[in-house]
Amino acid sequence: MLEPSNNNELPPIPDKRYFTIGEVSDLCGVKPHVLRYWEQEFTELNPVKRRGNRRYYQCHEVLIIRQIKSLLYEQGYTIGGAKVLIMGSNSKEQSTRTKQIQQMLIELEDIVNLLK
Numbered sequence: 001m002l003e004p005s006n007n008n009e010l011p012p013i014p015d016k017r018y019f020t021i022g023e024v025s026d027l028c029g030v031k032p033h034v035l036r037y038w039e040q041e042f043t044e045l046n047p048v049k050r051r052g053n054r055r056y057y058q059c060h061e062v063l064i065i066r067q068i069k070s071l072l073y074e075q076g077y078t079i080g081g082a083k084v085l086i087m088g089s090n091s092k093e094q095s096t097r098t099k100q101i102q103q104m105l106i107e108l109e110d111i112v113n114l115l116k
Contacts, residue, residue, distance in 0.1 A: 010066065018048065018056040028065045038068055041079055044086055 011027055021032045028035075036055075039045045044064050047055040057065075064086065071082040 013059060013062055016059075018058060019062060021047075021055045021057070024057045024062055024065060027062055028069055030065065030069055035065065038065065042068060042083060042086060 010029060013027060019027065021035055024030075024035060025032045030038075035045075039047065039055075042064070045057075045061055047057045047061060049055055067086060068082055071077040071085060072079065077085065
C-alpha cells in the first residue's frame, strides 16, 4: 500500500473498529462532502451505512483516504491517475495474498499426508 507523505502532520488513528464521517474528516484533514464524493469515485471506499444512512468507516478505509489525499493534493495526481495507483496497489496486495493462501494450502495438504 502506498504511504502518504504527510502522516506526521495528521493525528494518529485511534484503535477503534468504526469511525464516523466527522471523525474521518478530522483524522484525514478532508471535509465530509469531499469524502462523500470520493466514495463515488473510488470503489475501495465503501463505508458501512446504518440507520439514517450514517456512514461508518473502518481503519483500512481511513488509510486509503489518507493515500488519496496525498496523491491528489500533494503529489498532483488527477482522480483518474489516483484511481489507477490505488487499484494497482490493491491488485498487487491481492496477488500476494492469493499466493500466500495457495502456499498455505500446499503446506496443509503436506501435513494431512504426514498424519495419514
